[in-house]
Amino acid sequence: xxxxxxxxxxxxxxxxxxxxxxxxxxxxxxxxxxxxxxxxxxxxxxxxxxxxxxxxxxxxxxxxxxxxxxxxxxxxxxxxxxxxxxxxxxxxxxxxxxxxxxxxxxxxxxxxxxxxxxxxxxxxxxxxxxxxxxxxxxxxxxxxxxxxxxxxxxxxxxxxxxxxxxxxxxxxxxxxxxxxxxxxxxxxxxxxxxxxxxxxxxxxxxxxxxxxxxxxxxxxxxxxxxxxxxxxxxxxxxxxxxxxxxxxxxxxxxxxxxxxxxxxxxxxxxxxxxxxxxxxxxxxxxxxxxxxxxxxxxxxxxxxxxxxxxxxxxxxxxxxxxxxxxxxxxxxxxxxxxxxxxxxxxxxxxxxxxxxxxxxxxxxxxxxxxxxxxxxxxxxxxxxxxxxxxxxxxxxxxxxxxxxxxxxxxxxxxxxxxxxxxxxxx
Amino acid sequence: xxxxxxxxxxxxxxxxxxxxxxxxxxxxxxxxxxxxxxxxxxxxxxxxxxxxxxxxxxxxxxxxxxxxxxxxxxxxxxxxxxxxxxxxxxxxxxxxxxxxxxxxxxxxxxxxxxxxxxxxxxxxxxxxxxxxxxxxxxxxxxxxxxxxxxxxxxxxxxxxxxxxxxxxxxxxxxxxxxxxxxxxxxxxxxxxxxxxxxxxxxxxxxxxxxxxxxxxxxxxxxxxxxxxxxxxxxxxxxxxxxxxxxxxxxxxxxxxxxxxxxxxxxxxxxxxxxxxxxxxxxxxxxxxxxxxxxxxxxxxxxxxxxxxxxxxxxxxxxxxxxxxxxxxxxxxxxxxxxxxxxxxxxxxxxxxxxxxxxxxxxxxxxxxxxxxxxxxxxxxxxxxxxxxxxxxxxxxxxxxxxxxxxxxxxxxxxxxxxxxxxxxxx
Numbered sequence: 001x002x003x004x005x006x007x008x009x010x011x012x013x014x015x016x017x018x019x020x021x022x023x024x025x026x027x028x029x030x031x032x033x034x035x036x037x038x039x040x041x042x043x044x045x046x047x048x049x050x051x052x053x054x055x056x057x058x059x060x061x062x063x064x065x066x067x068x069x070x071x072x073x074x075x076x077x078x079x080x081x082x083x084x085x086x087x088x089x090x091x092x093x094x095x096x097x098x099x100x101x102x103x104x105x106x107x108x109x110x111x112x113x114x115x116x117x118x119x120x121x122x123x124x125x126x127x128x129x130x131x132x133x134x135x136x137x138x139x140x141x142x143x144x145x146x147x148x149x150x151x152x153x154x155x156x157x158x159x160x161x162x163x164x165x166x167x168x169x170x171x172x173x174x175x176x177x178x179x180x181x182x183x184x185x186x187x188x189x190x191x192x193x194x195x196x197x198x199x200x201x202x203x204x205x206x207x208x209x210x211x212x213x214x215x216x217x218x219x220x221x222x223x224x225x226x227x228x229x230x231x232x233x234x235x236x237x238x239x240x241x242x243x244x245x246x247x248x249x250x251x252x253x254x255x256x257x258x259x260x261x262x263x264x265x266x267x268x269x270x271x272x273x274x275x276x277x278x279x280x281x282x283x284x285x286x287x288x289x290x291x292x293x294x295x296x297x298x299x300x301x302x303x304x305x306x307x308x309x310x311x312x313x314x315x316x317x318x319x320x321x322x323x324x325x326x327x328x329x330x331x332x333x334x335x336x337x338x339x340x341x342x343x344x345x346x347x348x349x350x351x352x353x354x355x356x357x358x359x360x361x362x363x364x365x366x367x368x369x370x371x372x373x374x375x376x377x378x379x380x381x382x383x384x385x386x387x388x389x390x391x392x393x394x395x396x397x398x399x400x401x402x403x404x405x406x407x408x409x410x411x412x413x414x415x416x417x418x419x420x421x422x423x424x425x426x
Numbered sequence: 427x428x429x430x431x432x433x434x435x436x437x438x439x440x441x442x443x444x445x446x447x448x449x450x451x452x453x454x455x456x457x458x459x460x461x462x463x464x465x466x467x468x469x470x471x472x473x474x475x476x477x478x479x480x481x482x483x484x485x486x487x488x489x490x491x492x493x494x495x496x497x498x499x500x501x502x503x504x505x506x507x508x509x510x511x512x513x514x515x516x517x518x519x520x521x522x523x524x525x526x527x528x529x530x531x532x533x534x535x536x537x538x539x540x541x542x543x544x545x546x547x548x549x550x551x552x553x554x555x556x557x558x559x560x561x562x563x564x565x566x567x568x569x570x571x572x573x574x575x576x577x578x579x580x581x582x583x584x585x586x587x588x589x590x591x592x593x594x595x596x597x598x599x600x601x602x603x604x605x606x607x608x609x610x611x612x613x614x615x616x617x618x619x620x621x622x623x624x625x626x627x628x629x630x631x632x633x634x635x636x637x638x639x640x641x642x643x644x645x646x647x648x649x650x651x652x653x654x655x656x657x658x659x660x661x662x663x664x665x666x667x668x669x670x671x672x673x674x675x676x677x678x679x680x681x682x683x684x685x686x687x688x689x690x691x692x693x694x695x696x697x698x699x700x701x702x703x704x705x706x707x708x709x710x711x712x713x714x715x716x717x718x719x720x721x722x723x724x725x726x727x728x729x730x731x732x733x734x735x736x737x738x739x740x741x742x743x744x745x746x747x748x749x750x751x752x753x754x755x756x757x758x759x760x761x762x763x764x765x766x767x768x769x770x771x772x773x774x775x776x777x778x779x780x781x782x783x784x785x786x787x788x789x790x791x792x793x794x795x796x797x798x799x800x801x802x803x804x805x806x807x808x809x810x811x812x813x814x815x816x817x818x819x820x821x822x823x824x825x826x827x828x829x830x831x832x833x834x835x836x837x838x839x840x841x842x843x844x845x846x847x848x849x850x851x852x
Contacts, residue, residue, distance in 0.1 A: 016482040023483075050506060056442040057449075058513035066516045069524055073509035076502035080476065083499035087484035090492045098495055102528070103573055147529055 003035040003129070005173040007139065007161030010044035012176055012235045013081045016088075019043075023088035025239040026134060030094050032243050036134045037125065037168065039161040040085050042077025047140075050074050067112035071141075072149045075101070078138035078157070085136050096134040099124070101141040101149070106160065108142035108150045115142055115150035117159065117222075120167035137164055155216035162219045166226035173223070173230045174250075175215060180234035181251035182207065182214055184417035185269035189408050192418035196267060198252045203267045206360040206394045220253070227255045265370055266361035266415040269408050270394075273355040273401055275305060276328035277386065279320040280335065282346025285312035292343050293319055296334060302327045306356065306389045306396065316346075320387060322398065328352045354386065355404040358396040359411060371395045377414040383407055429461040429555070431599040433565065433587030436470035438602055438661040439507045442514075445469075449514035451665035452560060456520055458669050462560045463551065463594065465587035466511050468503025473566075476500050493538035497567075498575045501527070504564035504583070511562050522560040525550070527567040527575070532586065534568035534576045541568055541576035543585065543648075546593035563590055581642035588645045592652030599649070599656045600676075601641060606660035607677035608633065608640055610843035611695035615831050618844035622677050622693060629693045630679045632786040632820040646679070653681045691796055692787035692841040695834050696820075699781040699827055701731060702754035703812065705746040706761065708772025711738035718769050719745055722760055728753045732782065732815045732822065742772075746813060748824065754778045780812065781830040784822035785837060797821045803840040809833055 006029070008022050022040065030036045054070045062070060082098035089096035101108075104124060108115035128135045139157025144150050152159055158175060165173035180195065182204065187193040199207070201224040208217040214232055223230040233250025283289055294304060307321045323331050332350050340348050364370045374395055378385060383406065387398035399407060412418065432455070434448050448466065456462045480496045488496060508524035515522035527534075530550060534541035554561045565583025570576050578585055584601060591599035606621065608630065613619040625633070627650040634643040640658055649656040659676025709715055720730060733747045749757050758776050766774050790796045800821055804811060809832065813824035825833060838844065 016479060019483060053442060053506070053510055054513055057445060057510050058517050060517065062513075063516070065521070065523065066513055069509040069512040069516070072524065072526070073506050073513075076505050079502050079505075080479070080499050083495040084479055084483050086495040087480055087488075087492055087499075090489070090495075091484050091486065095491070097491065098498065100498070100575075149526075 001033055001035050002171040003037070003168060004029060005037045005039065005161055005165040005168070005170045007157060007173065007175045008038070008040045008235060009157070009177055010041040010046070011178055013040050013042070013085070014044040016084070019081070019084050020088050020091075021239045023085060023092050023094075026085075027089060027092045027094045028239065028243060030134050035129045037129070037164060037170065038085065038134060038136045039139045039157060039164060040078070040081045040136065041139050041157045042081050043084075046077040046080070047074055050077055064112065068148055071112045071115075071151045074151050075138070075141040075149045078140050082136045082138050089134055089136075094134055095132055096136060097128050098136040098138075100138050101160075102143040102147075104137060106137075106142035106163070108144055108152070110144040110146065110148065110150065112148075112150055114153040115144065116218075117142060117152070117163045120163055122167045125164075125168060152218075155219075158216040158219035159222055162222040162226075162228050162230055165228045165230070166222060170228065173228050175219075175230060175232050176235035177214060177232055178235065179214060179232070180236075180249065181232055182268070184267065185408055185412050186271070189271075189405050190269075190412045190418075193412065194418060196251050198254045199267060200362045201253055201255050202393050203360050203362055204253045206358065206391070207268055207270050223253055224255070229253070229255075265363040265367045266359045266417065267363075268360050268417065269411050269415075270358045270360055271355060271404055271408055272305075273404055274325050275322045275354060275356050275398070276325045276331075276350065276352035277320060277322050277354045277398055278328075278331060278335065278351075279318060279349040280340060280343075280345045280347075281318050281349065282316045282344075283319045284344060285315055285317045289343060290319070293335075293339055294321070296339055297323070297331055300330065300334060302331055302334075306387060306398065308387050308389060322354070322356065322387075325352050351386075353401045354398050355401045356396050356398050357404065357407045357411065358394050359415065360394045362393050364393055364395070373414060374411060377410050378407055381406055381410050427459055427461050428597040429463070429594060430455060431463045431465065431587055431591040431594070431596045433583060433599065433601045434464070434466045434661060435583070435603055436467040436472070437604055439466050439468070439511070440470040442510070445507070445510050446514050446517075447665045449511060449518050449520075452511075453515060453518045453520045454665065454669060456560050461555045463555070463590060463596065464511065464560060464562045465565045465583060465590060466504070466507045466562065467565050467583045468507050469510075472503040472506070473500055476503055490538065494574055497538045497541075497577045500577050501564070501567040501575045504566050508562045508564050515560055515562075520560055521558055522562060523554050524562040524564075526564050527586075528569040528573075530563060532563070532568035532589070534570055534578070536570040536572065536574065536576065538574075538576055540579040541570065542644075543568060543578070543589045546589055548593045551590075551594060578644075581645075584642040584645035585648055588648040588652075588654050588656055591654045591656070592648060596654065599654050601645075601656060601658050602661035603640060603658055604661065605640060605658070606662070606675065607658055608694070610693065611834055611838050612697070615697075615834050616695075616838045616844075619838065620844060624678045624680045625693060626788045627679055627681050628819050629786050629788050632784065632817070633694055633696050649679055650681070655679070655681075691789040691793045692785045692843065693789075694786050694843065695783065695837050695841075696786055697781060697783045697830055697834055698731075699830055700751050701748040701780060701782055701824070702751045702757075702776065702778035703746060703748050703780045703824055704754075704757060704761065704777075705744060705775040706766060706769075706771045706773075707744050707775065708742045708770075709745045710770060711741055711743045715769060716745070719761075719765055720747070722765055723749070723757055726756065726760060728757055728760075732813060732824065734813050734815060748780070748782065748813075751778050779827045780824050781827045782822050782824050783830060783833045783837065784820050785841065786820045788819050790819055790821070799840060800837060803836050804833060807832055807836050 086098040139160035183193045512522045512524040565586035609619045
């Protein structure tokens with residue numbers, strides 16, 4: 001019998017009526033003979049409510065001791081929702097049992113608030129599945145080696161679901177979300193955007209990391225590492241649509257490259273408008289300089305995205321990178337006060353009004369001219385490219401924020417993404 | 427250094443501002459050099475909110491599988507409040523760590539919703555105390571041998587606090603409540619009622635079991651079994667009153683009878699208006715008949731309080747008992763349908779409009795005439811006694827509900843409880 005993992009977000013669990021519908025959907029799968037594991041999020045708003053209470057009592061920047069408490073508090077949201085879903089299944093006449101992360105256990109490291117999953121012990125869950133029960137496991141949380149409750153950070157339930165699917169060797173992990181799949185780009189910007197029936201793991205990884213917020217990036221990494229067939233599909237379909245139809249809907253993340261099919265050159269256009277650009281001019285070009293600049297930034301817990309350093313002239317070079325826009329002021333201050341004087345840079349420039357637009361496609365590996373087509377398209381629209389960064393399956397450019405929609409639309413058209421021929425598979 | 431356990435109810439934990447005040451009070455004790463363990467309830471209303479959600483999803487009478495889920499859901503209320511209190515203590519600059527029942531662990535049996543505490547492992551808590559931390563432990567819950575979360579039932583946090591105090595060998599367990607101690611009777615009925623500075627464990631047990639709802643009865647049993655000095659005191663005093671004054675306030679439950687002091691004959695008047703009386707007339711007087719009557723009632727999970735069977739006449743006797751008023755209709759139905767026909771009883775009588783009034787006092791052991799003074803007092807007020815039941819330290823009567831206040835006032839006066847000479851000690 002196929003073993004299936006379902007993951008439901010906070011919106012799907014947002015009220016007792018919605019939880020009842022989740023139970024009915026799960027019951028449909030269980031009655032069709034599937035062995036079912038379900039990973040629900042907390043009821044929508046609940047995690048925020050709990051974190052707000054914590055913040056009221058400890059408004060200071062939390063130290064390790066406080067972070068531990070905040071995790072224990074936040075983790076209760078999912079502990080309530082798994083119990084409620086189990087009760088709703090009982091009411092449907094379906095045997096079901098729920099477990100908190102510590103009960104499975106889902107073992108993690110001790111990085112409170114952003115813990116990483118190590119091992120998941122599957123014995124208890126398997127015994128319940130063998131006994132014919134639906135097993136419900138909390139998302140978002142685990143147990144560290146010292147017996148403390150940890151949380152995985154926002155969106156962590158996606159990762160929990162994929163990790164549980166990997167640990168149990170599930171046949172498929174279905175992530176029910178408020179979108180009905182992965183699109184060639186955001187349909188709010190390009191109405192012709194088309195849903196992909198499949199997307200390769202690598203492409204999905206780039207789409208997720210580039211700001212297409214369908215799945216948490218770590219869940220995609222997990223899916224890739226353990227080759228878990230993972231499907232993104234809509235939670236808004238009626239619970240009683242035929243199971244076959246539901247099982248084929250959404251977008252499936254695949255791991256086998258299908259040789260027989262014409263590989264699309266570009267699968268999608270991703271973008272991110274939450275970035276800011278910082279450039280340090282006249283940096284002495286000598287070993288260790290990148291670390292001298294970025295070390296203090298990383299120490300301040302600021303994530304860095306694109307990093308660009310071009311060849312030097314006259315022993316000096318220009319060094320650019322991007323950070324999240326929320327970290328822009330803090331990063332500039334840090335560089336002005338400490339870093340730039342220390343390394344003897346001549347000037348510090350910053351621009352928070354930029355965005356990043358990327359073309360993503362596994363086909364780029366074997367197709368020359370993809371990047372140049374991208375640059376030509378932007379040039380024809382009169383859009384100046386400020387930075388370029390490439391990987392095997394994506395090409396990203398940093399441009400003025402005001403051109404973002406224009407760039408995305410032009411690229412979507414230039415790479416024929418609105419047409420069926422662009423699809424990896426159907 | 428003295429080890430002190432504090433227990434705070436849901437009202438004390440009712441808002442972040444109140445939690446902050448609990449933290450300040452605990453900090454005062456910790457700064458005065460006490461080793462502190464705190465057992466808080468869930469924020470007021472939270473347990474009800476959680477149970478209401480559960481009830482919405484599973485309105486049927488819950489089976490064991492559903493009871494397990496309801497316990498896991500309900501237990502999260504305290505898991506949130508311990509974390510919040512820890513954060514508030516961190517903010518006060520006091521090192522603190524919180525544990526859920528399963529982390530200590532507080533081991534219980536598997537009777538979901540009314541679990542009983544077995545063993546409490548104190549090693550982890552002691553290590554934290556040795557490291558100078560305030561330790562906060564969830565009330566109301568534990569872990570069964572199969573690793574399931576259990577709850578102790580309503581008011582279970584009192585029991586948790588006393589059990590933790592017993593396990594750690596605490597010097598005193600302070601139960602902060604919305605009353606400032608144990609009174610000779612309810613001051614709302616008798617304005618002259620007086621707070622007792624001390625009360626013996628046995629008297630407290632009777633007072634609690636007879637409806638003076640200051641402490642959960644199981645917590646008193648625990649206090650007695652492990653001889654935990656337990657103090658009931660007000661949570662409404664300002665947090666910053668001098669510690670010495672606070673430490674002497676309320677009512678202390680004692681275990682040593684103080685030989686030097688004049689023992690009061692009667693310490694208090696307890697009453698309970700939530701009872702209903704049932705009488706089966708013409709029961710054949712033969713072995714096993716009490717079990718035939720009460721067995722099915724107990725099997726239906728109905729608690730029985732007073733049981734009376736008088737001597738038989740002509741081989742038949744009358745059998746009476748009381749149950750909680752909420753269980754009255756169900757009990758009558760059970761008796762009418764199954765029990766009475768089976769045993770060949772001649773008639774079934776019931777009255778839900780009764781109450782029980784009791785005089786309680788350790789001095790009754792050695793004083794004759796206490797019961798007769800009670801009966802004379804009631805007689806002088808024209809109150810008819812329907813049932814009488816006695817133990818070593820209490821005498822209870824069942825009377826018409828409408829006479830309850832009158833009976834309590836008359837007895838309080840008859841036993842001189844408003845005067846200082848009635849106090850066990852000062």
